[in-house]
Amino acid sequence: MPIGWYILASVIKSAIVLFALLTAVAYSVWLERKVVGHMQNRWGPTRVGPFGLLQPAADGLKFLFKEDLTPPHVYKPLFLAAPMIAVIFALTSIAVIPFGDGIKIGEHWIPFQITTEVNTGLLLILGVTSIGIYGVALAGWSSNNKYSLLGGLRASAQMVSYEISLGLSLVGVLILAGSFNLNDIVRAQQGHFLGFIPRWNIFVQPVAFFCYLMAAYAETNRIPFDLPEAETELVAGYHTEYSAMKFAMFFMAEYANMITVGCLAALLFLGGWNGPVFGPSIVRAFLPVIWFCAKVFVFLFIYIWVRGTLPRFRYDQLMAFGWKFLLPLALANLIVTAIVVVVKPS
Amino acid sequence: MLSVHLILFLAFGAVAVAGAVNLLVQRHPINSALSLIAVMAALAGEYLLLGAEFVAAVQVIVYAGAIMVLFVFVIMLLNAGEEERTRGSRVAIIFGIPGMLLGSVLVAWVVLTHSGTETVPAGVWPERLSGVPAQSVPGSPHTIGPLLFHQFLLPFEVTSILILIAIMGAVVLASKPTVAGSPPKKVKD
Numbered sequence: 001m002p003i004g005w006y007i008l009a010s011v012i013k014s015a016i017v018l019f020a021l022l023t024a025v026a027y028s029v030w031l032e033r034k035v036v037g038h039m040q041n042r043w044g045p046t047r048v049g050p051f052g053l054l055q056p057a058a059d060g061l062k063f064l065f066k067e068d069l070t071p072p073h074v075y076k077p078l079f080l081a082a083p084m085i086a087v088i089f090a091l092t093s094i095a096v097i098p099f100g101d102g103i104k105i106g107e108h109w110i111p112f113q114i115t116t117e118v119n120t121g122l123l124l125i126l127g128v129t130s131i132g133i134y135g136v137a138l139a140g141w142s143s144n145n146k147y148s149l150l151g152g153l154r155a156s157a158q159m160v161s162y163e164i165s166l167g168l169s170l171v172g173v174l175i176l177a178g179s180f181n182l183n184d185i186v187r188a189q190q191g192h193f194l195g196f197i198p199r200w201n202i203f204v205q206p207v208a209f210f211c212y213l214m215a216a217y218a219e220t221n222r223i224p225f226d227l228p229e230a231e232t233e234l235v236a237g238y239h240t241e242y243s244a245m246k247f248a249m250f251f252m253a254e255y256a257n258m259i260t261v262g263c264l265a266a267l268l269f270l271g272g273w274n275g276p277v278f279g280p281s282i283v284r285a286f287l288p289v290i291w292f293c294a295k296v297f298v299f300l301f302i303y304i305w306v307r308g309t310l311p312r313f314r315y316d317q318l319m320a321f322g323w324k325f326l327l328p329l330a331l332a333n334l335i336v337t338a339i340v341v342v343v344k345p346s
Numbered sequence: 347m348l349s350v351h352l353i354l355f356l357a358f359g360a361v362a363v364a365g366a367v368n369l370l371v372q373r374h375p376i377n378s379a380l381s382l383i384a385v386m387a388a389l390a391g392e393y394l395l396l397g398a399e400f401v402a403a404v405q406v407i408v409y410a411g412a413i414m415v416l417f418v419f420v421i422m423l424l425n426a427g428e429e430e431r432t433r434g435s436r437v438a439i440i441f442g443i444p445g446m447l448l449g450s451v452l453v454a455w456v457v458l459t460h461s462g463t464e465t466v467p468a469g470v471w472p473e474r475l476s477g478v479p480a481q482s483v484p485g486s487p488h489t490i491g492p493l494l495f496h497q498f499l500l501p502f503e504v505t506s507i508l509i510l511i512a513i514m515g516a517v518v519l520a521s522k523p524t525v526a527g528s529p530p531k532k533v534k535d
Contacts, residue, residue, distance in 0.1 A: 077377075078376070120400055123407065126403075126407055126411075127403050127406035127407045127410070130410070130412065131411055133411070133415055152422070153423070157419075180487055
């Protein structure tokens with residue numbers, strides 16, 4: 001394929017994925033308010049549109065028209081850059097995620113992925129998310145406010161600590177698949193055990209899935225690990241001084257990160273786009289994408305469910321849990337997996 | 347016509363050099379740290395262009411993602427302010443510029459005399475890798491893994507012990523001094 005066509009295809013795919021992702025971000029906020037509302041015997045948003053479905057649009061408009069305050073005591077360049085860093089890197093990591101196998105149009109094979117297959121796709125996602133920490137850390141520092149600084153410090157300490165467990169929990173899956181390539185990892189999960197249990201990694205690596213789940217909650221600063229924005233002690237944490245669209249950008253980054261983490265969980269542990277495929281060829285091509293989205297939705301729902309259920313950890317409990325429990329558990333899982341893979345006759 | 351590769355190479359190189367210059371010029375430590383991150387990211391881009399995907403990813407994760415976060419962390423915690431401009435030390439002016447020239451001449455000489463030769467000594471790639479499919483270009487995890495854990499196992503393990511010693515040293519230095527003879531105070535949970 002000539003490079004011009006390649007760039008055109010990438011631009012079109014980026015536009016589609018970005019649109020879908022931002023819509024998903026807006027509606028996961030709606031879903032969260034609705035589900036948590038029902039869990040607490042409330043209705044959640046009901047006024048704007050049927051079932052409050054237009055609430056995200058109304059919120060977006062409100063954010064656009066609110067007064068955009070920049071407090072006088074902030075360090076301005078970084079105060080402005082921090083929300084951009086947060087949202088840009090949150091949206092970038094979706095680029096290497098495959099949503100399905102692909103479709104053949106004419107003689108061109110179009111993969112359902114912005115890039116082509118990347119050999120180190122998983123590592124790239126980890127790298128991009130680790131850079132995203134700067135958004136939060138710099139927001140806290142540049143606000144020149146004690147609550148913001150504490151929130152930023154907590155967020156970066158927490159993210160750096162849990163990144164280790166997150167990475168280690170993934171190594172077991174990598175050993176089984178023998179590749180960093182996300183497409184290969186999904187392909188390694190095709191087929192069934194005993195004829196009916198899908199060969200998903202969640203059944204082979206349940207301990208790794210548990211570690212991933214816990215570390216993912218901590219990485220995205222969600223309850224029960226939402227200490228960086230614990231409102232009872234820190235006002236609003238790192239985004240205390242932000243208003244209007246700048247605040248909305250942090251919000252978008254948080255939910256985009258949740259979705260990316262959910263996509264990774266679906267790819268690595270829930271068999272990616274594997275699922276029953278039937279019907280005419282056009283349905284066959286797009287059904288895997290629907291399975292994939294359904295798996296991500298389940299993961300997002302668990303996020304919201306946990307938020308409606310659990311209280312917040314104390315900070316020392318958070319660190320003790322990460323370093324004294326999760327890290328050894330992930331290490332033990334890694335060692336056991338390695339031994340089993342070496343000993344087991346293939 | 348310039349190829350896309352060359353354009354990207356020049357762009358990343360320009361970002362790296364600009365970041366490095368900015369690192370020196372900026373007066374606020376946090377701006378310097380951020381320009382260092384830009385340099386690291388641009389270098390990762392160069393590695394990607396060379397086909398070393400794994401090294402590029404590790405560069406971003408380890409340097410830009412982990413080590414620089416700690417740098418920024420320290421700057422934030424110490425609340426380091428703007429640096430004062432000084433005229434610089436005389437030693438640096440006298441020896442710095444000739445030293446820099448000498449260094450660049452050395453690097454240029456090495457590059458010019460060794461360009462075109464095989465960069466990897468023969469026999470380094472394990473022979474059983476020759477049958478592995480096309481994705482195992484030099485620099486992919488499939489080739490780096492066996493190299494690290496077979497050919498260069500001893501240096502790899504020695505490095506890890508070195509890092510362990512550094513961590514233990516940091517813990518010892520950071521721990522509160524206890525009175526000699528008395529047992530260390532238990533921290534209540």
